[in-house]
Structures are given as structure tokens and as C-alpha cells.
Amino acid sequence: MSAIPVKSKIPADQQLKISPFKEVIKPTVPHKHANYYELILLEQGGGYHQIDDHQYDVSPPTAYFLKPGQTHCWNFSCIPIGFVILFREELLTRECLDIVYHLPTTISLSNSPSLFELAKQFCQDYRIPASQGVLNTYLQLILLKMNEEMATPAPGHQLFSPVYYQFKALVNEHFLKIKKIQVYAKMLHLPPAQLTSICKTASGKTPGMLLNERIVLEAKTLLSNTHLSIKEITDALDFSDASNFVKFFKLYTNLTPGQYRELAFSRQQ
Known part of the structure; x- marks a missing residue:
């Protein structure tokens, strides 16, 4: 692989x-x-x-x-x-x-x-x-x-949310294996509801949405930059089977993994 x-x-x-x-x-x-x-x-x-x-x-x-x-x-x-x-x-x-x-x-x-x-x-x-x-x-x-x-400078410290970025860093490190928000909340020593509130205040998105976005981004990267099969990408992203991966990917992109790969490869030519 x-x-x-x-x-x-x-x-x-x-x-x-x-x-x-x-x-x-x-x-x-x-x-x-x-x-x-x-x-x-x-x-x-x-x-x-x-x-x-x-x-x-x-x-x-x-x-x-x-x-x-x-x-x-x-x-x-x-x-x-x-x-x-x-x-x-x-x-x-x-x-x-x-x-x-x-x-x-x-x-x-x-x-x-x-x-x-x-x-x-x-x-x-x-x-x-x-x-x-x-x-x-x-x-x-x-x-x-x-x-x-920058056209829009970084906001002042009143919007600074260390926990939000700590969560994003944890997701970036562990998203392939840890899919439960409760586990991330525990790693941050927070109740899940508090983590949800922090993420929604900082980004307008729930922790689950942010986690899924990271998984989709990794799927796009593998589809456009490798020749791994859909089955191999399914395994790499720790989905139970290819059908679940295809449904997940299409939900967030309106494209099947195969359709996305064709478009990505055509842009590179």
C-alpha cells in the first residue's frame, strides 16, 4: 500500500x-x-x-x-x-x-x-x-x-480559544483511529457538551462535523495523490466496508470516490 x-x-x-x-x-x-x-x-x-x-x-x-x-x-x-x-x-x-x-x-x-x-x-x-x-x-x-x-488580520484575544485548537490538533493526529467525540472530550478533560459549545462558538460547527471534515480531506488527498484502490482507502480510513465509505464521501462531496478521483486526475493533466 x-x-x-x-x-x-x-x-x-x-x-x-x-x-x-x-x-x-x-x-x-x-x-x-x-x-x-x-x-x-x-x-x-x-x-x-x-x-x-x-x-x-x-x-x-x-x-x-x-x-x-x-x-x-x-x-x-x-x-x-x-x-x-x-x-x-x-x-x-x-x-x-x-x-x-x-x-x-x-x-x-x-x-x-x-x-x-x-x-x-x-x-x-x-x-x-x-x-x-x-x-x-x-x-x-x-x-x-x-x-x-492580511486583508483580515487575526482577531483579538477575545476570540482566542485554545481548547478549540487543541481539539483540532488532536483530531489531526488521531482521526484515523479515534472516531468518538467523547474520547476527544476525555483527552481534553472536558464534558462532551462543553467541547461542543466551544467548537460551535469558535467555528459554527460541532466537533463531529470538524472530525468528519478531516476524514473527508484525507480521503480526497488519497484519491487525488495515490493509486490506492477504493478498498485500500476504505481500510486506511478505518471504515467497516467500501459501501459505508462511498456513502460517507458522497454525503459530504456529492460525488462518489471514483468520480472525485477522475476529476482530480483530469485537472492534473
Whole structure:
């Protein structure tokens, strides 16, 4: 069975890394990154960037933001130039954590040329290496400047809901095997009703809806980026049989898995 590979570009005991983007034109294989965020600042380049089930044109200057567990791949038509910043959630301040939770997948940087100079200096000091405090400050400054670039800045702390994002992180980690909301509530030391209230306040959706959305996203990723059979995907997603998987998928997409795969493959040609 050939599922989506998981790559780790940062050691388990490291919280932050910055490096220049590889200046090569070479399509990458769809893959995931586990347990860390990836922020890509592209000053030059062309082609497209596939993230989960969406395809984005590479139109620099642009930032791309990937959360743990997302699937992505590149297909460049001209040399990319920029920086890749990898970081873990533990080192963020509350203010920056709030920004990270609300960052969109793509952000235009056309009004922020100084951000690339900042990233260049960040990269140089990382190589020295500078102290962890200095490096953390570079990351915080970049996040704050990106927040200013967003059309709709991250909301104030009055909407900050750590439990909601803790739940989302747990779902992202365990959705393949844990399908009961009561189990997630127990992991968060909350009554299920309170977890439901928190999720509905933060997103307008119940915990069950959020869990099912994550399962559907994984199904789409496997259908569009692998040649696994429907039976193999059924097993990978821990459905009892293919019939139940097909019904579930069609309920959320109005397409059968086979129809979705045909459309996904046709878009890639």
C-alpha cells in the first residue's frame, strides 16, 4: 500500500529552522510534514503549489503557510527563490500563537518587500548561530508583519480559544483511529457538551462535523495523490466496508470516490 509519505525536515529536539528555498525546477512528490508548521516566503518563481485538494498558482511575492498534517507538492515552471521557515508551536508567544491559528494558506507580500530582507538576515544569523532568543524574535517579527499584510488580520484575544485548537490538533493526529467525540472530550478533560459549545462558538460547527471534515480531506488527498484502490482507502480510513465509505464521501462531496478521483486526475493533466 502506497499512502502519502510523511517527511521530517527538522530534528525532533529542534523547534526552529530557516533555510533558503532550493533553487531547482523539479516536481515534488505529494507529502506531509508532521508536528511542525512550515512558512514559505517566495520572492521569485512560477508554476503551481498543490495544498490538500487546492491548487494555487505560484505568484510571487507570496507566502504559503502549512499546518502539521497538510499534504502538498510543488511543480515549478521557473526557478524559485525565497526562504523556508520551520517551527513548532511550543516556542510561540500567545500573540503569535493567535496569529498562527488564523493565518490563511496564502498571503500576498507585494506590499512588504522588507520582509525578505528580514528573512535573509534571519537566515544569516541562524547559520552563525545566534542565540535562541534572537532567532525566536526574528520569527515573532515575521509573523507580526505578515499579520499586518492580511486583508483580515487575526482577531483579538477575545476570540482566542485554545481548547478549540487543541481539539483540532488532536483530531489531526488521531482521526484515523479515534472516531468518538467523547474520547476527544476525555483527552481534553472536558464534558462532551462543553467541547461542543466551544467548537460551535469558535467555528459554527460541532466537533463531529470538524472530525468528519478531516476524514473527508484525507480521503480526497488519497484519491487525488495515490493509486490506492477504493478498498485500500476504505481500510486506511478505518471504515467497516467500501459501501459505508462511498456513502460517507458522497454525503459530504456529492460525488462518489471514483468520480472525485477522475476529476482530480483530469485537472492534473
